[in-house]
Structures are given as C-alpha cells and as structure tokens.
Amino acid sequence: MTTDDFAALQPKNAPRGSEAFEAKRAAILQAFQDKVPPEYRLPRDIIENAPLDVSGIPATCGILTADEIAITQDYDAFGLAAAIATRKLTALDVAVAFAKRAIVAHQLTCCLTQWFMDEAVAQAKQLDAYLAEHGKPIGPLHGVPVSIKDHIPIAGTASSMGCLSSIVLDKQDCQMVGILRRLGAVFYCKTNQPQTLMHLETDSLWGRTINPFNTHLSAGGSTGGEAALIAMKGSVLGVGTDIGGSIRGPAAFCGIYGFKPTSYTLPMQGFLTPPSLAELNVLCSTGPMCRSLRDMDLFMRGILAYQPHLLDPRLVPIPWTGLQTAPKKVLKIGIIENDGFVEPQPPVKRALAWARKLLTDSQNAGLVEVKPFRPFGAAEAWCKIRRMYWPDGGSGSRGAILSTGEPLHPLSEWIWKDAESSGMLTAADVSNMRGDRDDFRLAFARDWEEQDVDVVLGPAYVGPACAHDTAFTWTYTSLYNFVDYPGVVFPTPIVSQAGERYDSGYTPLSDACEQAKQLWEDTNFEGAPINLQLVARKYHDNELFGALAKLKGILELQ
Template identity: 65%
Template sequence: MTAASSKLAILQPKGFPQGTPEFEQRRGAILEAFAKKVPPELRLPVDLIASPPLDVSNIPSTCGILTPREVDITENYDASGLAEAVAGRQLTATEVAISFSKRSIIAHQLTCCLTQWFMDDAIEQAKELDDYLEKNGTTVGPLHGVPISIKEHIPLAGTYSSQGSFASIVLNEKDCYMVSILRSMGAVFYCKTNQPQTIMHLESTSHYGRTLNPFNIHLSAGGSSGGEGALVAMKGSVLGIGTDIGGSIRCPSAFCGIYGFKPTSYVLPMKDYLAHSFSAELNVLCSTGPMCRSLRDMDLLMRSVLAVKPHLLDQKLIPIPWTGLKTSNTKPLKIGIIENDGFIDPQPPVKRAIAWARERLSDPKYSDTFQVKTFKPYNAEEAWSMICRMYWLDGGQLAKDDIVSTGEPILSLSDWIWKEAKPHGMLNAEDVNQLRATRDEFRYKFVDSWNEQDVDIVIGPAFVGPACAHDTALYWTYTSLYNLVDYPGVVAPTPIRTEAKEQYATDYRPLSEACKHVKELWEASNFEGAPIDLQINARKYHDNELFGALAVLKDVLELP
C-alpha cells in the first residue's frame, strides 16, 4: 500500500459545536493519526464526499475499491456462514480480514462509524489462524476467522478506549474478558466503532465525529452503539459487540435495520468494560450483546460465549445454560402487540410495521400457533421520568466536569439526558436507596400488569419512529422501560421502509406533551428510506424462551 496523506475526507452533512482551540488541536491530532493509516487506494473520491446521495448504503459495492470476490465475501455471508466457509477452506481467514477491513474503511468515509482501524493487525491475526488450520487440520474455535467489530469503550489490547469524553481516553494494555473469550475462539479484530459523548445518547456524536445513517445521511444511526449499527448495515461487519443501558444496542440496530439483542443483565460478561464505574448501575443495569445480520448469528454469539462458562471468572453472572433458537415453547404462543405505550404514539411508518406484524400473526392458519392480543405496557411515562433520574445520581455534574476539563464542548443531547436529574444534584446514599425502593415497587407493578395481560412475549416499537433527525433522539421510552425492569429484548428488521411525505392519521390525538413534540419532529424532517425494526421482549431471565419464540416467528415475520 502506498503512503497516505494526513487528511481523510469524511462525510459530515451537519456540524457540531467547536471546543476550545487547544481541544480542537488535540482532536485534530487524533483524526490525523487515523487518516495516515488509510492508503490512497482505499479512499473515496473527494467529489463523492462533497456531493453524496441521500442513501450511501450501496456505494461500498459499486465504488470499485473492492474486488468482486471481496464484495461477495462481505455481502453474501453472515458470521455463521463465514465460520463454516473458513473451517471448510472455501475461504481463508486472511482474505476475509482483508475484505472486511477494506469495506469498513469505505463505510467510515461515508458514515463516520469508526474510531480506530487496524487492518495490518487483523491480517496478521488472520494469517496465524490460517497457519493453525493448515498445520492442525482444525479450527481454534467456533469463531475461527470471523471478523468482529467492537464498540469504542470496550477494552481491546493495544487500542484506545474512553467513556465518551476526550478526558477519559486511555490506552488499554490487555483485552477485557469478553474480548479475550472471543479471541480464544478465533475472532479477528480489525476496528472499533463510534459512540456518543457520555455514552448516553441515542445518537453517536463524539470527538471522532457524527455517525450517519446509511439509508438517509440526514438521520441518526442511533446510539450509543451507533458506530456498530452503521457499520453492520453498511456490511463492513457481520458481527459487532455493543452495550445497552437504555436502548444502546436496540435503537441503533433498529435505526439501521439490523438485528440487536439486549440480554437480561448478568447473562454475558462485562468484566473490565469501563475504566471507571458508572453510578447509574446502582439502579439500572447495563447489558452487552450482539449486533448482526441474522437470527442465527445472535444465537451463535450467545451459544459460543456461554459455552466457556464465563460465570467462573465473572462472578456477577448467572450460570444459565443456552438453548437459544432450539428452545421449545408452549402452544399457542401468547403474543401481546403494543400499538403505543400510553405515553407517546409512534410515528406513521412504525404504526404500519405494527399493523403488518399483527396482520401476519392473526392469520387464521396460525390460530393453533399464536394467540394475539393487544398489550399495554405499565406506566411508561413514570418509567421514563424515573430512569432519567437514576442515570445521573450526581445530577450529571461529574460527567460535565470531565467533559469541559479538556475544553470539549457540551453537546445538546448531553444537556438533554441529565436535565431531569440536574435539579436534584448529588444524591446521598439514602436518596439512592429510596430510588431503588421506588424502582422495585415499579417492577412489581409491571410484572403484575404483565401477568394480568397473560402474555409470553410482546412485540412493539423499538423507538417512537424510524431513525430520527440529527440531535433529536430525545425519547427513549420504548427501550429504556425494559432496562428499568431488566427484561431481555431483540430488535428485528421488517420489510417496512419509511416513505416520503407519510402523514399522521386524521384522527390523531396526542397522548402527552412529549407525544405532541414527537409529531412536530416528524413534520420537521424527511425520513425517507429509513428502515423499521420491531422490538420483541420476554420476561426477565427468559432469554432462551425469547429466542425460542423468535424461532417460531421466523417464517411468519420474514426474519432472515
């Protein structure tokens, strides 16, 4: 590869606040170091970046940078298929690593989805795996040669991580536990992906830039695992690892039309994920999980990681054997359909997707398989207010102090997410204890309501709309509810796409001021082309049963 210049053109249709000159100089140095790694032959034409189409999702396969075989490798396999092809020697780990490394950097120029890119390291890892297979006639594990992308805050040896601010950047000398498990199974690491300031926005805008939605660049790719969402949607990754404490796996997956799974807490290991503890987890627990292109890849990740009994080293974990898609369910499967949560009525294309799913599942030919009923989540408005306070037990002041300490600007979504907690300031131990009691009381009422409505799973919106316009990801009610009660959730793609000039129903009446605002946001932007996912949830620690239900739903809801 030939030498690269110190500037790399990245598509950024909307700017964001500038920091102090000193901050911008240091930020520029990071971006320059990244750019120097990208050779000219992997760079898109500057005029394309200057005048892009609305939908950039097909550019990687048509720009001429990838060979036909590299296009085939990145587009026509999921992670399970790649593992099979490498093990069967139809593909080498090296050519797979090269293909995804190249496609990921193309995706980055179009969506700003990466924070770090290390193609040379990936090729070296892959060559070692190929040599091992040649010498031993067997793979090192179930992920042998599978490229896996990693969210920026998750420690990977020899790379940097942060907690969503410039001041928190650290160089990681060793892998966290999850990464070490994946590496031991043969996974190849080639990039890290963008996340937002504070890791607590549903839009991934940080000192690395603003991540764009591949299907409409004027829309968000979601957050906080938005870089993963965009990269998988651009087919620059088959399998990524995200985290979720309010929707951070499910929302970006839904915004980008891919699969995402938030397990119940303490199912998958998160040991050493953050350099410093996050006080929100005193009351709201985070989860880690897969973001990918197929049902079976979510299952592959869960099955592979849990097979090594990670609870033996991460003692927070509950040792639940994984049966996943092979889990049997009682018939008929009782499905609750969520039209709205009683707080915010979803925007038109989401309502179309709900209606589509209800119609499919209510077909008389499935009467012995499904029992479909309307479901109303318990007090979503109270849950939203409660969880916003629980995220910031210090009123957001420590995070703010950390951000401004380097001259980094405070982004509007940071101010938004801690505004509910800010008036309460720093809570003392008894304040936190009382919040926990309130949370537990809510959880009991939630499960009582679930039992009264008598469902096995619920299907509903993943967000108040499709991917939102930049800087308007304000209402996380449809996902954060399940973090508060700690229920597992999958988001899965539908055939529904947002159409131009869709209108609210003539009989629409707002359910709340927030609901009214959501309609105003809809009318202020163009959402054309945005994909729609639906969210499927089950009871706490019924993760296996959730996957068993997905296996039954697969054909009816056209789930790849």
C-alpha cells in the same frame, strides 16, 4: 472527521471546543488518517456529492474487488464461519475484505474510532496457519471479523467513554474480548459512540455517525458506530452495550438485528472505568449486533460456553438453549399499539399492522395467539429512569468533558437536565430510588401476568431513525432496561416513505407525544428502515429465542 486529503461525510457538524482541544482532536484524527492507504480513500467528489442513501457506494466505488464484495455481502457470521472452516474462504481474504469495506463505510458514515488492518491481517494469517496444521478451526468464530464498540477494551488499542479526557491505552483484553479471541474472532476496528455514552445520537470527538440510508438522520446511539458499520456491510458481527436502548435503538435505526440480554447474562468485566454511577439502580447489558437470528444465537452460545460466571460471580449461570428452546405450543403474543405515553409515527404503525396481519393469518391459529398489550407505567418509568441515570446530577460527566476544553454536545446537556437541578444525591436518596424501582418492577410483573402473554411485540423506537440531535423519546426501549427484561429488535420490510401522515383522528397522549408528531412533520425520513422489538420476562432470554424461532417463518426473519 476531516483532514486535508481524507474525509468522513458530516452533514451536520458537532460543536467546536477550545483551541487546545481542537489541536488534540486534530492530532487524533491525523493519526487515524495516516493508517489509511491512498488506494482505500474515496474521491473527494463522492463525499462532497453524496446521495441521501450511501449504503450502495462501497460496492460500486471500485475500492473492493468482486470477491471482496461477495465476501462482505453474501454471508452472515454463521455462514462466514462455515465457509472459512471448510476452506472455501481464508481468514486472510475475509479480514482484508472487511477491513477495506469498513474504512470505506467510515468515510461515508463516520462509524469508526480506530482501524487496525495490519493487526487483523497478522491475526488472520495465524488462524489460517492453525487450520492448515490442525485440520480444524480454533473455535466457532474462527476467522470471523468482529467489530467492537470503543469503550470495550482490546489489548493494544485505546478505549474511551466518548470524550477526550477518558481515552486510555488498554494493555489487555477485557473478559468478553478475551473469550471472543479464543473463539477465533479477528479484531480490525473499534466503533464510534456518543459523548457521555448516554444518549441515542453517536456524536463524539471523532465526529457524528450518520444513517447509511438517509444521511440527514441519526444512526442512533450509543452503539451507533456498530449499527452503521454493520448496515454498510463493513462488519458481520459487532458487540454493543445497552442501558436505555443503546443496542436496540441503533440496530432499529439502521435495520439490523440487535439483542439486549437480561443484565449479568454476558460478561462486562473491564468495560467501564470508572464504573457507571447509573448502574447503582439501572443495570447495563452487553450483547450482539448482526445480520441474522442465528448470528445472535452463535454469539450467545460461544460466549456462554466459556462459563464466564466462574471468573465474574456477578453473572447468572443460565445454560444457553437459544433458538433450540422449545416454545409454548401456542405462543401468546401481546402487541403494543402505543405505550400510553407516545403514539408511534406512521411507518412504525404500518410495521405493526404488517406483523399483526401475518400473525393473525388463519394458517397460524394453532401456533400463536395474538392479543392487545398495554405496557404498565411507561411515562412513570421514563421519569424515574432519567433521574436514576445521574445520581450526581451529571456533574461527573460534565466535568470530565469540560476539563480538556471539549464542548458539550446538545444531547449530552439534554440527557442530564432533569437530574441537574437536584445535584449530588445522598446514599439514602439512591437507596430510596431503588425501593421505588423495585416496587415498579413488581407492579409491572403483576400487570404482565394479568394480561397473560408470553412475549410482547411492539415498537423499537417511536419512529424510524430520528433527525440529528432530536433523540428525545426512548420509552419503547428504556422501559425494559428499567424492569431488566431481555429484548431483540429485528428488521421488517417496512421503509419510511415520503408523504406519510398521522391518522386524522390523532390525539396526543402527552407533551412528548406532541413533540414526536412535530418532529415527524419537520423531518424527511424517506428511506429509513423500520424494526420491531420482541420482549420476554427477566431471565427468559432462552424463551425469547424460542419465540423468535417460532416466529421466524411467520415473519420471514433471517
């Protein structure tokens, strides 16, 4: 995102479209820029001479005050809500601090599509007045700034499917945003996502979102704007969606917490217009991205307390116990070394070794039992799900993008290439796919039961954040979309280092595995954080959080 006196760092530009498209794009970017006061704009030399790791710049650039730095850095969402409720902080001061940090973060990572500080300030003032009058907060998120992925409607803002032709002005909140508003959340920005919403690189007409810890790497997708913003401390809590890894992938790339619930746990009414064809067989899920386990729990507890299933009968009314769920006396944890399809890259293997060492420490013998786990059918699931994403062969998305002269981005074309040759499927074809999916799910469940584990710990991605336009292997997340199992990704202390190499005895498991090794050798991953993923059975979301509560002390989770 670049205009005459306002820029967002872009180490690798996206393709250019027609003159008409570029003119419309320029007008959208200009409207964004016009909202940003001069005093919130980074000097051009910071953008032009940015270091590989830009994560520390918001705290040192001079735009934020010392108090604003503390507000944005020293709290998770849970702590921030408590500080506002006890009047240690005001909602106004918090809104200003996060709005300022968000626009600084955007200039370094291109993480936003919209920024509405004035509206956030007005909302925060109303919340402060309510607290002063009533002596209690309006709800458990009173005054907490919450960032929202671009395709999720907020009244008075625009939403899109990641391309120009899909932009619409929303007149009302979707169900999720309406509940968050009643909980006291303050809205101040919407975040970037990919063209098509269907790949793990956030690149759109607003620009390419980059990784805060290594600008030559991706922030992930499709909720990459959220992930980068939270990692830059420009948000404390965000909302994402996940149909193949779109919460967990970017959260892992950027070293934050992310939760994909079982489908139809949280409300998605109004998120996508028109409905996604992929959901004929692969269901999307929505969930929180944040800084701590208790933030995820706070989000889930708050949303589900409003009983959203009463207005959306698709939702399953499962009472939320979350981190208060009693775990098994001895938690049986399966550890994935590889999925039989793609061997993880070196720092991921180090993270797995770190976790295994802590979990198998003798002092934890009565708490956890660790055993190896090999996921059933990872290669088969990857083949099936890529076809199920595009029952129309990708023609709908392709046509929507090209209709305005917008260029097709590399991963947009890549993600539907397996389905494109088959074209539009018949109703019988789609129904038969569902039969194949259900047969696979039954076999997967039987295999899980035979391996006798409660939860599974493994990679969140084949490696750390990938180089731009190379997010080709999502098997460590998409598998659990295919079987609809809940998963949480969490940070580890492991960071990718220069000079790391594959084991000397490495033997490729597949062509995709060889490709992952080649990408490792071709890319500088230095500084990229490593997350791991914990997964439970379908509808065992509470049990997943109970397991996390048990692992919190062992793995030193936040």
